[in-house]
Amino acid sequence: MTNRYEILAARIDERFGEQMTRVASNCGELTFEVDKDDLHDIATALRNEAEFGFEMLMDVCGVDYLTYGSDEWTTSSATGTGFSRGVEREPVILDEADEFDPRRFAVVYHLLSLQHNFRLRLRTYTGTDNPPVIRSVTDIWNGANWFEREVFDLYGILFLGHPDLRRILTDYGFIGHPFRKDFPLSGNVEVIYDAEKGRVAYQPVSIEPRTLVPRVIRDDNRYSEDLKDRADG
Amino acid sequence: MAEIQSYTMNFGPQHPAAHGVLRLVLEMEGEVIQRADPHIGLLHRATEKLAESKPYNQTIGYMDRLDYVSMMCNEHAYVMAIEKMLGVEVPVRAQYIRVMFDEITRILNHLMWLGAHGLDIGAMTMFLYCFREREDLMDTYEAVSGTRMHATYYRPGGVYRDLPESMPMYQESKFRSKKEVNRLNASREGSLLDFIEAFTDKFPGCVDEYETLLTDNRIWKQRTVNIGVVTPERAMQLGFSGPMIRGSGVEWDLRKKQPYEVYDLVDFDIPVGVNGDCYDRYLVRIEELRQSNQIIKQCVDWLRANPGPVMVDDHKVVAPSRVEMKDDMESLIHHFKLFTEGYCIPEGEAYAAVEHPKGEFGIYLISDGANKPYRVKIRAPGFAHLSAMSEMVEGHMLADVVAVIGTQDIVFGEVDR
Numbered sequence: 001m002t003n004r005y006e007i008l009a010a011r012i013d014e015r016f017g018e019q020m021t022r023v024a025s026n027c028g029e030l031t032f033e034v035d036k037d038d039l040h041d042i043a044t045a046l047r048n049e050a051e052f053g054f055e056m057l058m059d060v061c062g063v064d065y066l067t068y069g070s071d072e073w074t075t076s077s078a079t080g081t082g083f084s085r086g087v088e089r090e091p092v093i094l095d096e097a098d099e100f101d102p103r104r105f106a107v108v109y110h111l112l113s114l115q116h117n118f119r120l121r122l123r124t125y126t127g128t129d130n131p132p133v134i135r136s137v138t139d140i141w142n143g144a145n146w147f148e149r150e151v152f153d154l155y156g157i158l159f160l161g162h163p164d165l166r167r168i169l170t171d172y173g174f175i176g177h178p179f180r181k182d183f184p185l186s187g188n189v190e191v192i193y194d195a196e197k198g199r200v201a202y203q204p205v206s207i208e209p210r211t212l213v214p215r216v217i218r219d220d221n222r223y224s225e226d227l228k229d230r231a232d233g
Numbered sequence: 234m235a236e237i238q239s240y241t242m243n244f245g246p247q248h249p250a251a252h253g254v255l256r257l258v259l260e261m262e263g264e265v266i267q268r269a270d271p272h273i274g275l276l277h278r279a280t281e282k283l284a285e286s287k288p289y290n291q292t293i294g295y296m297d298r299l300d301y302v303s304m305m306c307n308e309h310a311y312v313m314a315i316e317k318m319l320g321v322e323v324p325v326r327a328q329y330i331r332v333m334f335d336e337i338t339r340i341l342n343h344l345m346w347l348g349a350h351g352l353d354i355g356a357m358t359m360f361l362y363c364f365r366e367r368e369d370l371m372d373t374y375e376a377v378s379g380t381r382m383h384a385t386y387y388r389p390g391g392v393y394r395d396l397p398e399s400m401p402m403y404q405e406s407k408f409r410s411k412k413e414v415n416r417l418n419a420s421r422e423g424s425l426l427d428f429i430e431a432f433t434d435k436f437p438g439c440v441d442e443y444e445t446l447l448t449d450n451r452i453w454k455q456r457t458v459n460i461g462v463v464t465p466e467r468a469m470q471l472g473f474s475g476p477m478i479r480g481s482g483v484e485w486d487l488r489k490k491q492p493y494e495v496y497d498l499v500d501f502d503i504p505v506g507v508n509g510d511c512y513d514r515y516l517v518r519i520e521e522l523r524q525s526n527q528i529i530k531q532c533v534d535w536l537r538a539n540p541g542p543v544m545v546d547d548h549k550v551v552a553p554s555r556v557e558m559k560d561d562m563e564s565l566i567h568h569f570k571l572f573t574e575g576y577c578i579p580e581g582e583a584y585a586a587v588e589h590p591k592g593e594f595g596i597y598l599i600s601d602g603a604n605k606p607y608r609v610k611i612r613a614p615g616f617a618h619l620s621a622m623s624e625m626v627e628g629h630m631l632a633d634v635v636a637v638i639g640t641q642d643i644v645f646g647e648v649d650r
Contacts, residue, residue, distance in 0.1 A: 027317045027583045055469045058586075061597055061610040069580075069601045110584055110597065110612070114469065114485055121584065143472030146620035169274035169649060178279060185286050213288050217602045218577045 005030050008118055011051060016042060023123070031121040039124050040135045046111060046120070047140055054111040054120060057137065060147035061108040062155035066101075066181040071217040099128035105157055107134055126157055136162040154179035184209055239267060242631075246275050250353045250635040253645035257622075257634065264630050269623040276649040284609040288575025289315055289389065292609070297383035299611065300647035303342035304374075305334045306589045307647075308387040313493065314585035314596040315389040318578045319550060326541040327391035328494040333429070333532035334377070334386070335494075335587070336525040340436070341370050342590035342642075343518050343525075347443060350515075350639035354456045354632075358446060366439050369432050376400055376425045390551045391544035396425045396536065426533050433530045440522050447515070457511035461625040461637040464509060471624070472617040475592025476521065477641065480506035480514035487588040499531045511640040521590075550576050575604040591615055591642050613647040 009030055012020055019038045023031040034042050046054045102125060109122040126132035136159035138144045148159045149168040156177035159165055167174060176183055186209050194201040244257035251257070254275035260268040280299065284292040296311045297304040309331060316323060323331075344363040351359030371381045376397050378384035386393050400421040403414045420431040447453045463473070468481040478485055486503040488496040504520035506513030544551050552571045553564035580602040586595035592614025599608040618641045625637050 025583075026579065026581050027320070029582075029584060031582070057472055058474075058593060059584075059595060059597065059610065059612040061608075063599060063608050068607060071603060108597070108610075110595070114483065117490055119584070121582075141472065142467075142470045143617055143620065146616060147472075150616075167274075169277045171274070179282055185282060211286075213291075213574060213604070216574055216577065216604050218604075219602075 005118070008052075008116075008120070015045070015049075015051075020122075029119070029121060031123060033123045033125075036124045036127060036134050039122070040137065040140070043109070043122070043137050043140050052113065052118075053115045054113045054118070056112040056114060057109060057141035057144050057147075058112045058119075059108075059110040060137075060144055060151055061110070062151035062157055062179065063106045063108060064155060064179065064181045065104055065106060069217065070215075072211065072215045100126075100130055100132065102128050105132045105155060107151060107157060109137070131156050131158055133158045133160060135160050138162055153177070156180070239263075244634065246272075250638060252349060252638055252643050254649075255619075255638070255643065255645065259631070259634070261631065266626050266629055266631065266634065269626050269634065271619055271622050273619065273645070274649050276645045278650065280650045281609045281611060284606055286605065288604050289578065289606060290575060292606070293388065294383060294385045297385060298646060299613065299650060300342075300589070300591065300594070300615070300644050301382065302345045302644055303338045303590045304382055304384055305331075305338045305386060306342075306587055306594060308385070309335060310585050310587045310589070310594050310596045312387045312389045313587065314583050314598040315578065317583040317585050318581055318598060318600060319389065319576075321390050321545055321547065321550060323391050323494070324542045324545060325495065326395075326536065326539060327543040329532050329535050329539075330392050330396065330543060331387060332494050332496060332499065333529055333536070334373075334392075336528045336532070337370050337373055337429075339525045339590040340522055340529075341367055343522050344370075346518065346590075346639075346642045350636075350642075351447065353635045353639045355452060356447060356450070359443065362439070362443060362446075366432075366436065369428075372400070373425060373429055373432075376428070388544070388551070390547065391542070393544075395543045398424045400425055400428050426537055429529060430533050433526050433533065436526050437523060440519065440526075444519060448519075454512060456633075456636055457515060457640070459508070460511045460629060460633050461640055462508065462510045463621070463625065467621075467624070468509065471621045473592065473621070474614050474617070475589065476514055476517045477592060477614075477618055479503065480517045481509035482507055487586060487593060491586075493585075493587065499528050501525075501528050511636050514640050577602060577604050578606075586612070589614060591644070591647070592618065594647075611647070611650055613650060615641070615643050615648045619643055619648055 005028065009022060012032065019042060020032040020034050023033055025031055046052045105126040107124050107126065111120040111122065124134060126134050134157060136144070136148055138148060139161065145163070146168060148162055149166060151157050152159060152165055153167040153169050154177055170178065176188060178187070186205050186207050188205060189202040190205045191200055192203055239260060239262045242259045242261050244259055245251035246254045246256040256272040256275065258270040258272065259266055280295050283295060293308055293311060296307040299307045344367050348360040348363035374384055375381045378386040378393065402421050403409060403417045405411050405414045420428055463481050465481045465483045468478045468483060473481070474485070482505055484503065484505050487493070489503055501524045504517045504524070506517050548564065548567040552568055557564040558568045578600040580600055582597070582599045584595055584597045586593050593612065594614055595612035597610040597612065598606055601607045622637065622641070626634050
């Protein structure tokens with residue numbers, strides 16, 4: 001299996017060269033990072049050229065790398081009271097920034113080739129634009145339509161050339177993009193019945209966010225490359 | 234006579250044939266559909282966002298609630314993604330148990346589909362027949378995990394516990410006579426494996442019953458033949474998987490093509506359709522019932538002959554038993570760490586997909602090395618299928634919408650996530 005993937009990786013390297021950068025994986029999967037300007041051409045080639053033949057797009061996934069690699073556990077200030085003890089919350093970062101960190105938002109594509117039985121993952125960062133914009137792949141794989149709508153809905157990433165870019169999962173009239181890391185888990189508004197107005201109304205959330213289990217990052221030597229036995233001694 | 238104008242019709246979200254909460258906005262020309270616009274998200278619970286705020290193991294329970302008619306298959310993809318990143322090898326016995334329960338789940342799902350699909354387009358008896366058999370399978374879930382639906386049985390590193398040696402029995406009450414109770418308990422005298430074996434012996438006969446009612450039924454054929462035809466090219470373009478792509482004649486099944494667990498050691502066939510219409514997809518699923526039954530049989534035989542551990546012996550991932558915990562300091566520490574903090578997964582990403590009864594169910598996991606996932610993406614097969622709804626119903630009559638919803642086997646737990 002892995003050997004076959006090495007052959008595919010070599011083929012991709014030969015065909016696209018600098019355009020696709022391989023990302024190391026520790027579970028035998030093939031991931032490439034591509035520039036957002038090259039994405040459409042590369043995707044077309046991967047689909048149409050017989051040696052790749054990725055005729056199916058299984059998934060499109062948005063990722064927000066804002067808080068990647070940060071933990072919230074600080075033992076020194078633990079108070080011993082309440083559920084959220086010892087948790088230091090990240091300050092809220094507003095979306096009104098003029099530009100984003102170029103590696104904040106990414107769109108990940110999972111491709112599948114039925115004829116060669118290969119899987120491939122492409123990742124594209126959307127750059128500094130606010131709102132983030134990327135070229136749609138719906139014209140290459142029609143199935144991308146709803147997946148891209150979902151990414152737009154949850155992350156606010158716009159897809160150029162998408163035929164029908166509407167919200168899909170959130171409520172009619174929803175404000176914000178809920179899967180961004182600076183969007184609180186409990187949301188911003190809650191729905192109540194307003195007896196005076198005699199109808200359902202929105203108000204700011206009244207529940208306080210709490211952390212049951214803090215996020216911890218532990219350095220685990222078992223997975224360290226330095227400590228693995230090497231063939232060359 | 235007044236001229237017929239095109240108009241817009243609202244279907245659902247509360248409609249018995251909408252299989253949950255689907256709102257369809259239909260543009261009609263008389264009784265013919267011009268365009269269908271499904272509005273989804275009425276059951277959106279942000280499972281993926283919730284998962285980001287919890288240690289890995291606490292999300293297994295959410296997986297059951299995605300596609301709530303094929304619970305264990307959802308769990309399977311999730312624990313497989315974790316195992317892939319941790320590099321954990323699952324014991325063979327646990328792999329066989331997983332395969333067996335995946336197939337039990339497939340039968341559960343297909344029976345639900347067959348019953349609901351039949352009910353939608355006028356075959357009421359199907360619903361009663363299918364639920365009769367579902368009851369037995371629910372009992373296997375109950376025996377093994379304690380719950381009839383949301384099992385949380387698969388865990389990273391294996392399954393929660395070994396198969397029980399006895400089955401729960403029915404008891405006599407004023408609602409159940411002694412005779413009735415004896416009949417119900419007849420197959421419950423032995424272990425769970427005996428019970429499952431008894432089920433696999435009678436199940437092919439049940440499938441024959443379903444087929445007698447439907448396969449050559451004139452009304453059934455009128456409602457399904459040439460309805461919602463999808464060509465193989467379009468099926469690939471639209472990201473179909475599972476019975477939807479096999480119904481169109483594409484021979485693709487992850488259990489065969491990218492085998493996981495012990496699917497390469499069991500013997501089964503994958504049925505493929507020809508025309509890509511609702512009737513072919515019906516035939517594919519019916520044959521899958523028979524094939525699943527065959528796989529379960531093989532698993533039962535193997536499991537009987539090969540006792541062994543069902544969980545890896547790695548207490549960095551799996552909690553030690555309570556007995557060990559009571560008199561071993563190391564185990565106590567492991568237990569404490571696992572239940573207060575969980576385990577950390579090395580930085581990286583993985584995509585694990587299983588052949589779910591509905592198609593390819595995938596979990597894409599990104600970890601930054603923490604005890605909670607950085608991002609979980611659930612690739613739900615129903616989502617891709619429902620997006621093709623408009624294309625499948627264009628030019629059909631209003632009543633055929635119901636047949637197409639049925640044939641797509643839509644469950645909103647997974648579509649809306």
